[in-house]
Amino acid sequence: MKVFKIFGLFVSILVHISAVAQLHILVQQVPANTPLSASIYIAGNFNNWNPSDTTTIMTKIGSQYFKTLSITTNPIQFKFTRGSWQTVEGNQNGGYLPNRVHIWSPGDTLKLTILSWEDLGSTNSTAAHNVSILSNAFFMPPLNRSRRIWLYLPPNYATSTDSFPVLYMHDGQNLFDQSTSFAGEWQVDETLNSLYSSMGKSIIVVGIDNGGTQRINEYSPWVNSQYGGGQGDQYIDFIVQYLKPYIDSAYRTQKSRNSTGMMGSSMGGLITFYGGLRNQEVFSKLGIFSPSYWFSNQVWSYPASVGKKHPMRIYQLAGGLESNGSVAQQIAQMKQTLIAAGFAEQGIQNKVVPNGQHNEAFWRQEFGEAVLWLFADHYFMSSDEVSSGKQISIFPNPFKDTVFIQVKDQKNYEIMVTDLTGRVYYLARLSDQQLINGLDLSWLKSGAYVLHIKSIEWNISKVLIRN
Structure with a gap:
C-alpha cells in the first residue's frame, strides 16, 4: 500500500x-x-x-x-x-x-x-465468424496430395442473393488466424469486414494452405538448383481445374475472369505471377506481394513467351527494406518487362513502401489497399449513400489534396482518418463551419484510407482514395 x-x-x-x-x-x-x-x-x-x-x-x-x-x-x-x-x-x-x-x-x-x-500469442482462434474451413483434406489430383482450404464469405452472404467476386490466396495458414500462422496473420477477414462496414461490399476469399516442405516445389514452375521447385504447373492446374469449379458450383460466385483474382507473397507472389499470366482466361487480377523473382531467370522471359491475351490488373508491392531494396528494383524491372510484352501500363500498379519489410505485418498493412485497386470495378460502382439516416456528401473521391464533407445537420464532429488497419493519421474535432473550407489531406501518401465522422448520435465510416 x-x-x-x-x-x-x-x-x-x-x-x-x-x-x-x-x-x-x-x-x-x-x-x-x-x-x-x-x-x-x-x-x-x-x-x-x-x-x-x-x-x-x-x-x-x-x-x-x-x-x-x-x-x-x-x-x-x-x-x-x-x-x-x-x-x-x-x-x-x-x-x-x-x-x-x-x-x-x-x-x-x-x-x-x-x-x-504478438510473439507469445494465444492459442485461441482469431478468425472472424464468417471464416470457415471448407475442407481439412481437399484432394489435389495433379499433385496426389490433400490440403486444408479456408473460406471467407462476405458478412451479407447469408442474407442476400448477391453473387460475389472471388480472390484465391496462397499460404492459407497466415491469412485469417493468428493461432495457425507462422509469424502473424494477414487479417484478411478483419480488413474485408471493415471494408464491408464502410462500403457495404465485400468479396469471397479462398485460402489454400501451403504444403509445408512442398511449399517451394509447388510455388514455382521452374527448378532452382539449390532450393527446388518445378511443381508450379500442377499446383495451378489444381486451382483452375478442380478448386475453382468446385467453389463456383457450391457458392454464389461471379464466375467470369473479370471477377476472379489471385494473390500471394514471396514465393506465393511468384506463383501468382506465373499462374495469372499462364491462365489469363481465368484470372484478371493479380496481387503480387514481395515476389521471389530471384528464384529463376526464366521469370524475365516468361511474359514475352505468353504475351497479352486479355486485359489484366496487376498490383506489385515491395518494401524498401527487402533485400537491400532489390525487390523494389525487381518489380520496377518487371513492370517494364510486362509493358514490353504488350500489357497496358495503366493496368500495372507498383507500390514501394520505404520502411516495408519481408513479413506478414507488412503484407497485412497493404492488403486492403491492394484489394480496393484490384477490385475497383466492384467496390466503387456506386456513389455515397444515405447512412444511419444522415445524408453524407464526401467529394471528390478519389481526391488529390482536399476533401469536402457536407452533413445535413448543424453539429460538431470528431473527424478521424485511418488506414485500413486502423492506424490514425488525422484526428480533430471540427464544426460544420470549419468543414466549409474542406479537409486538407494533401500530406497523405497515395493510397486507401477510411474517413470516420462521429457526432453525439451517430458514427459513419467511408473509404477514401488519394490519387
Missing part, C-alpha cells in the same frame, strides 16, 4: 511541476506470460516509432509500469513493445492491435492494460 501512496504523490508532483508537455502513462496490468526480466518500451509518432528507444523504458513499480513522456506531438500514437517489433503488444487473442491514440492535455495520466504480446 505504501508503494502506491508514494506513486500517487510522485504523479501529483510531476503534474504540478511540468504539466505543459508531459504525459504520464501507467500500465496497470501486463499479460501473465510476460517474462519477468522483460523491459517494456513505448514506440510512437513522437520517437520515429523506435521499438527499442531506451529513453522510453518504463519503470516497474510492483506489478505495474510507469513512464512520463515529454512530448509535443498531438494526438499521440503509440504501442508498447519488449524491445522490437517482433515483441509488440497484441489484441486479446494475441493478434494485431491498431495503434493506441490519445488527444492529450498537459499532465494527462493514461491508465492502460497490455492484453498480449
Whole structure:
C-alpha cells in the first residue's frame, strides 16, 4: 500500500511541476506470460516509432509500469513493445492491435492494460465468424496430395442473393488466424469486414494452405538448383481445374475472369505471377506481394513467351527494406518487362513502401489497399449513400489534396482518418463551419484510407482514395 501512496504523490508532483508537455502513462496490468526480466518500451509518432528507444523504458513499480513522456506531438500514437517489433503488444487473442491514440492535455495520466504480446500469442482462434474451413483434406489430383482450404464469405452472404467476386490466396495458414500462422496473420477477414462496414461490399476469399516442405516445389514452375521447385504447373492446374469449379458450383460466385483474382507473397507472389499470366482466361487480377523473382531467370522471359491475351490488373508491392531494396528494383524491372510484352501500363500498379519489410505485418498493412485497386470495378460502382439516416456528401473521391464533407445537420464532429488497419493519421474535432473550407489531406501518401465522422448520435465510416 505504501508503494502506491508514494506513486500517487510522485504523479501529483510531476503534474504540478511540468504539466505543459508531459504525459504520464501507467500500465496497470501486463499479460501473465510476460517474462519477468522483460523491459517494456513505448514506440510512437513522437520517437520515429523506435521499438527499442531506451529513453522510453518504463519503470516497474510492483506489478505495474510507469513512464512520463515529454512530448509535443498531438494526438499521440503509440504501442508498447519488449524491445522490437517482433515483441509488440497484441489484441486479446494475441493478434494485431491498431495503434493506441490519445488527444492529450498537459499532465494527462493514461491508465492502460497490455492484453498480449504478438510473439507469445494465444492459442485461441482469431478468425472472424464468417471464416470457415471448407475442407481439412481437399484432394489435389495433379499433385496426389490433400490440403486444408479456408473460406471467407462476405458478412451479407447469408442474407442476400448477391453473387460475389472471388480472390484465391496462397499460404492459407497466415491469412485469417493468428493461432495457425507462422509469424502473424494477414487479417484478411478483419480488413474485408471493415471494408464491408464502410462500403457495404465485400468479396469471397479462398485460402489454400501451403504444403509445408512442398511449399517451394509447388510455388514455382521452374527448378532452382539449390532450393527446388518445378511443381508450379500442377499446383495451378489444381486451382483452375478442380478448386475453382468446385467453389463456383457450391457458392454464389461471379464466375467470369473479370471477377476472379489471385494473390500471394514471396514465393506465393511468384506463383501468382506465373499462374495469372499462364491462365489469363481465368484470372484478371493479380496481387503480387514481395515476389521471389530471384528464384529463376526464366521469370524475365516468361511474359514475352505468353504475351497479352486479355486485359489484366496487376498490383506489385515491395518494401524498401527487402533485400537491400532489390525487390523494389525487381518489380520496377518487371513492370517494364510486362509493358514490353504488350500489357497496358495503366493496368500495372507498383507500390514501394520505404520502411516495408519481408513479413506478414507488412503484407497485412497493404492488403486492403491492394484489394480496393484490384477490385475497383466492384467496390466503387456506386456513389455515397444515405447512412444511419444522415445524408453524407464526401467529394471528390478519389481526391488529390482536399476533401469536402457536407452533413445535413448543424453539429460538431470528431473527424478521424485511418488506414485500413486502423492506424490514425488525422484526428480533430471540427464544426460544420470549419468543414466549409474542406479537409486538407494533401500530406497523405497515395493510397486507401477510411474517413470516420462521429457526432453525439451517430458514427459513419467511408473509404477514401488519394490519387
